[in-house]
Amino acid sequence: xxxxxxxxxxxxxxxxxxxxxxxxxxxxxxxxxxxxxxxxxxxxxxxxxxxxxxxxxxxxxxxxxxxxxxxxxxxxxxxxxxxxxxxxxxxxxxxxxxxxxxxxxxxxxxxxxxxxxxxxxxxxxxxxxxxxxxxxxxxxxxxxxxxxxxxxxxxxxxxxxxxxxxxxxxxxxxxxxxxxxxxxxxxxxxxxxxxxxxxxxxxxxxxxxxxxxxxxxxxxxxxxxxxxxxxxxxxxxxxxxxxxxxxxxxxxxxxxxxxxxxxxxxxxxxxxxxxxxxxxxxxxxxxxxxxxxxxxxxxxxxxxxxxxxxxxxxxxxxxxxxxxxxxxxxxxxxxxxxxxxxxxxxxxxxxxxxxxxxxxxxxxxx
Amino acid sequence: xxxxxxxxxxxxxxxxxxxxxxxxxxxxxxxxxxxxxxxxxxxxxxxxxxxxxxxxxxxxxxxxxxxxxxxxxxxxxxxxxxxxxxxxxxxxxxxxxxxxxxxxxxxxxxxxxxxxxxxxxxxxxxxxxxxxxxxxxxxxxxxxxxxxxxxxxxxxxxxxxxxxxxxxxxxxxxxxxxxxxxxxxxxxxxxxxxxxxxxxxxxxxxxxxxxxxxxxxxxxxxxxxxxxxxxxxxxxxxxxxxxxxxxxxxxxxxxxxxxxxxxxxxxxxxxxxxxxxxxxxxxxxxxxxxxxxxxxxxxxxxxxxxxxxxxxxxxxxxxxxxxxxxxxxxxxxxxxxxxxxxxxxxxxxxxxxxxxxxxxxxxxxxxxxxxxxxxxxxxxxxxxxxxxxxxxxxxxxxxxxxxxxxxxxxxxxxxxxxxxxxxxxxxxxxxxxxxxxxxxxxxxxxxxxxxxxxxxxxxxxxxxxxxxxxxxxxxxxxxxxxxxxxxxxxxxxxxxxxxxxxxxxxxxxxxxxxxxxxxxxxxxxxxxxxxxxxxxxxxxxxxxx
Numbered sequence: 001x002x003x004x005x006x007x008x009x010x011x012x013x014x015x016x017x018x019x020x021x022x023x024x025x026x027x028x029x030x031x032x033x034x035x036x037x038x039x040x041x042x043x044x045x046x047x048x049x050x051x052x053x054x055x056x057x058x059x060x061x062x063x064x065x066x067x068x069x070x071x072x073x074x075x076x077x078x079x080x081x082x083x084x085x086x087x088x089x090x091x092x093x094x095x096x097x098x099x100x101x102x103x104x105x106x107x108x109x110x111x112x113x114x115x116x117x118x119x120x121x122x123x124x125x126x127x128x129x130x131x132x133x134x135x136x137x138x139x140x141x142x143x144x145x146x147x148x149x150x151x152x153x154x155x156x157x158x159x160x161x162x163x164x165x166x167x168x169x170x171x172x173x174x175x176x177x178x179x180x181x182x183x184x185x186x187x188x189x190x191x192x193x194x195x196x197x198x199x200x201x202x203x204x205x206x207x208x209x210x211x212x213x214x215x216x217x218x219x220x221x222x223x224x225x226x227x228x229x230x231x232x233x234x235x236x237x238x239x240x241x242x243x244x245x246x247x248x249x250x251x252x253x254x255x256x257x258x259x260x261x262x263x264x265x266x267x268x269x270x271x272x273x274x275x276x277x278x279x280x281x282x283x284x285x286x287x288x289x290x291x292x293x294x295x296x297x298x299x300x301x302x303x304x305x306x307x308x309x310x311x312x313x314x315x316x317x318x319x320x321x322x323x324x325x326x327x328x329x330x331x332x333x334x335x336x337x338x339x340x341x342x343x344x345x346x347x348x349x350x351x352x353x354x355x356x357x358x359x360x361x362x363x364x365x366x
Numbered sequence: 367x368x369x370x371x372x373x374x375x376x377x378x379x380x381x382x383x384x385x386x387x388x389x390x391x392x393x394x395x396x397x398x399x400x401x402x403x404x405x406x407x408x409x410x411x412x413x414x415x416x417x418x419x420x421x422x423x424x425x426x427x428x429x430x431x432x433x434x435x436x437x438x439x440x441x442x443x444x445x446x447x448x449x450x451x452x453x454x455x456x457x458x459x460x461x462x463x464x465x466x467x468x469x470x471x472x473x474x475x476x477x478x479x480x481x482x483x484x485x486x487x488x489x490x491x492x493x494x495x496x497x498x499x500x501x502x503x504x505x506x507x508x509x510x511x512x513x514x515x516x517x518x519x520x521x522x523x524x525x526x527x528x529x530x531x532x533x534x535x536x537x538x539x540x541x542x543x544x545x546x547x548x549x550x551x552x553x554x555x556x557x558x559x560x561x562x563x564x565x566x567x568x569x570x571x572x573x574x575x576x577x578x579x580x581x582x583x584x585x586x587x588x589x590x591x592x593x594x595x596x597x598x599x600x601x602x603x604x605x606x607x608x609x610x611x612x613x614x615x616x617x618x619x620x621x622x623x624x625x626x627x628x629x630x631x632x633x634x635x636x637x638x639x640x641x642x643x644x645x646x647x648x649x650x651x652x653x654x655x656x657x658x659x660x661x662x663x664x665x666x667x668x669x670x671x672x673x674x675x676x677x678x679x680x681x682x683x684x685x686x687x688x689x690x691x692x693x694x695x696x697x698x699x700x701x702x703x704x705x706x707x708x709x710x711x712x713x714x715x716x717x718x719x720x721x722x723x724x725x726x727x728x729x730x731x732x733x734x735x736x737x738x739x740x741x742x743x744x745x746x747x748x749x750x751x752x753x754x755x756x757x758x759x760x761x762x763x764x765x766x767x768x769x770x771x772x773x774x775x776x777x778x779x780x781x782x783x784x785x786x787x788x789x790x791x792x793x794x795x796x797x798x799x800x801x802x803x804x805x806x807x808x809x810x811x812x813x814x815x816x817x818x819x820x821x822x823x824x825x826x827x828x829x830x831x832x833x834x835x836x837x838x839x840x841x842x843x844x845x846x847x848x849x850x851x852x853x854x855x856x857x858x859x860x861x862x863x864x865x866x867x868x869x870x871x872x873x874x875x876x877x878x879x880x881x882x883x884x885x886x887x888x889x890x891x892x893x894x895x896x897x898x899x900x901x902x903x904x905x906x907x908x909x910x911x
Contacts, residue, residue: 140711165715214567214715228691229490230646232713246691253694255708 051221176220245310513641623685
């Protein structure tokens with residue numbers, strides 16, 4: 001009996017070894033009487049974001065993935081596309097780009113999309129973070145004696161304004177460029193509420209022509225990177241406060257001396273987040289995108305956005321603390337930072353935006 | 367006994383069952399059957415960095431849509447690549463010339479504004495004037511801004527370096543590369559036109575064609591020793607011959623760092639950031655519109671890889687400034703290697719493509735002219751393919767030389783003879799072509815006599831109205847065995863002249879020893895050629911004049 005047992009055990013052992021060896025050499029083999037349950041496919045979220053918050057979103061998505069996000073056991077996978085804010089809207093309109101959710105820099109672009117595709121925007125819109133438009137100026141021979149670049153850009157341009165090289169992103173493709181143009185037009189007309197006739201004004205168009213702008217890059221993010229990596233191309237750029245704070249950190253390793261300046265009346269970008277009510281977004285994707293939005297609005301994530309990426313938080317639990325030397329705001333408080341924004345411009349109507357862009361196009365391409 | 371069997375069995379099962387159970391491990395060759403191949407042409411100045419990084423990228427076996435991405439890199443001069451892309455003989459997924467300027471030129475020349483779908487910087491380097499440190503210090507470096515106008519004044523001064531208390535350094539001399547193929551050459555030329563007009567932006571075609579600009583370029587050209595194919599050759603010559611070779615040379619900052627960092631010379635070069643302004647070479651990563659969707663996605667993965675911190679720091683090791691603004695500038699971007707991290711203060715605005723084309727045209731009209739003697743070995747050892755290919759090479763050379771350049775032909779076997787006397791190419795092109803076709807190989811090798819005859823011919827040439835480059839292009843496969851004069855006598859004769867000899871050692875069996883000595887006293891370098899590449903060598907050589 002014992003002998004038979006040994007034989008059976010030996011045969012079984014040999015068979016096991018044979019199968020294992022075959023598996024190692026030729027790959028897995030076997031048979032299952034019942035089909036094995038396949039893993040549920042992931043829920044894919046395609047997020048369209050404006051370029052100036054790329055660094056934050058990229059790092060936030062890594063942290064999001066670490067939370068093992070899922071809806072009813074289905075893993076959430078997020079992909080994102082980065083471009084100038086207006087470029088993203090244009091991609092939806094002209095290229096057939098189909099994101100699940102979008103977050104341009106400003107409500108201006110949401111309003112633009114609403115004009116073109118109102119059917120896509122029936123969902124709520126929540127701001128993610130805030131950041132005002134500022135000017136960044138480098139310390140150079142050409143900028144000596146300039147106390148605030150915004151004061152250069154008055155109705156009568158002084159000679160010095162014509163001698164400095166200004167960088168503004170394209171108002172056609174970027175929110176930063178468009179907002180700068182709105183501020184400059186409001187400053188030119190000394191108003192906080194622009195109308196169509198003001199932005200079509202030939203005097204304003206001629207004034208724009210005299211601004212010394214070497215190039216109009218497609219995104220404010222690209223412009224700001226260029227300002228750091230190619231010193232001498234621009235003396236002054238207009239950008240977001242959040243990017244200016246990043247530049248301060250980068251400038252330390254690049255031997256650049258820069259300061260930030262605020263216009264008397266500025267525009268605040270609110271980075272709206274909304275899920276598109278589109279046929280290509282199903283209920284699972286909607287739920288996943290909401291999950292992502294809640295993550296981005298969590299106190300922990302808002303604190304990171306503020307401390308490491310220079311955005312002003314949108315939830316009351318998180319505040320900017322200039323005494324916190326570990327945050328970008330605290331670390332660079334002496335380089336011109338101004339938390340209190342006295343006056344803010346209202347976002348102009350779509351008609352004003354369109355007229356303004358048309359004026360700009362005729363000014364730079366006479 | 368049974369328990370021992372069971373123990374053994376249990377242990378084996380613990381190790382083996384997981385192996386047979388888990389199914390979906392990926393075979394090593396996944397996606398290799400149908401890879402996405404990225405053909406990536408890049409400029410020679412970043413060849414070392416990219417060769418290394420492409421190998422690293424390929425090792426990572428990155429996939430896009432379950433297809434492995436394989437990058438095939440090729441080094442090609444920026445201007446040459448643009449010509450080949452234009453002609454359709456170079457089909458690439460990604461192109462990285464030294465600067466975006468070439469993309470603008472390509473768009474203008476092809477009339478296709480949508481030839482590329484994206485263009486982002488990989489790493490940066492400014493154009494600088496590389497000057498020997500003692501010479502720069504004599505001019506006031508680093509405390510005084512120095513620019514193109516200072517070069518012009520020094521160039522026009524009959525005292526030469528005596529102007530700065532150093533008559534022993536002789537006259538100021540410099541050179542630059544051919545703007546048709548070299549980005550540094552093109553940037554230098556544009557900067558010169560800016561300096562000539564006193565403008566820093568808004569250069570127009572009329573500015574370029576103005577008398578003021580023409581005079582400036584011609585005067586500045588008087589101190590040019592010779593032009594060149596790429597900055598590497600000038601850099602090698604500067605290292606070999608030191609301060610006596612040339613006073614200054616415009617180059618990318620990375621080439622200067624390379625010069626000082628690897629095999630450091632006794633006298634270093636320092637970077638002068640021209641006071642009038644300079645240009646950034648942005649080494650763009652250009653994805654061509656001809657790329658498929660998968661190729662574009664794969665190219666984006668390659669770009670991300672090249673922008674990674676490890677790759678960007680490796681680029682900095684070769685003297686490139688990182689395009690990632692978060693990476694601080696450290697060695698070798700430092701004074702220890704002759705450069706100033708904060709050196710660039712003023713950047714010139716790149717003019718529109720039609721102005722760039724006008725600048726290149728103006729240069730062709732106003733560049734320094736040359737008097738060139740072709741000295742060709744027709745001894746017995748040149749018989750067969752060698753002589754046939756030489757004839758084809760000379761044809762290529764003639765196509766690239768300006769009609770106003772004066773050209774002559776000497777052939778030598780047992781005896782040297784002036785076959786076609788010196789005359790403007792517009793007048794003697796047919797005579798040279800006919801003589802070249804009639805060349806036959808026979809006899810021994812009177813190399814030194816041929817060079818002496820060439821020297822006498824050039825010295826006896828009636829002076830031209832303008833200053834000219836004077837050069838001998840020597841093509842030979844063997845050592846002298848029939849001359850009446852010796853090598854020492856030849857050296858003494860040439861030391862008194864300003865004539866440069868460019869020797870081409872022809873064939874794998876060429877005797878290099880004598881040619882090296884000739885190159886040494888002539889302050890040039892022997893070019894080694896073979897039947898397969900002689901046409902290319904002649905074409906490259908034509909860029910020197």
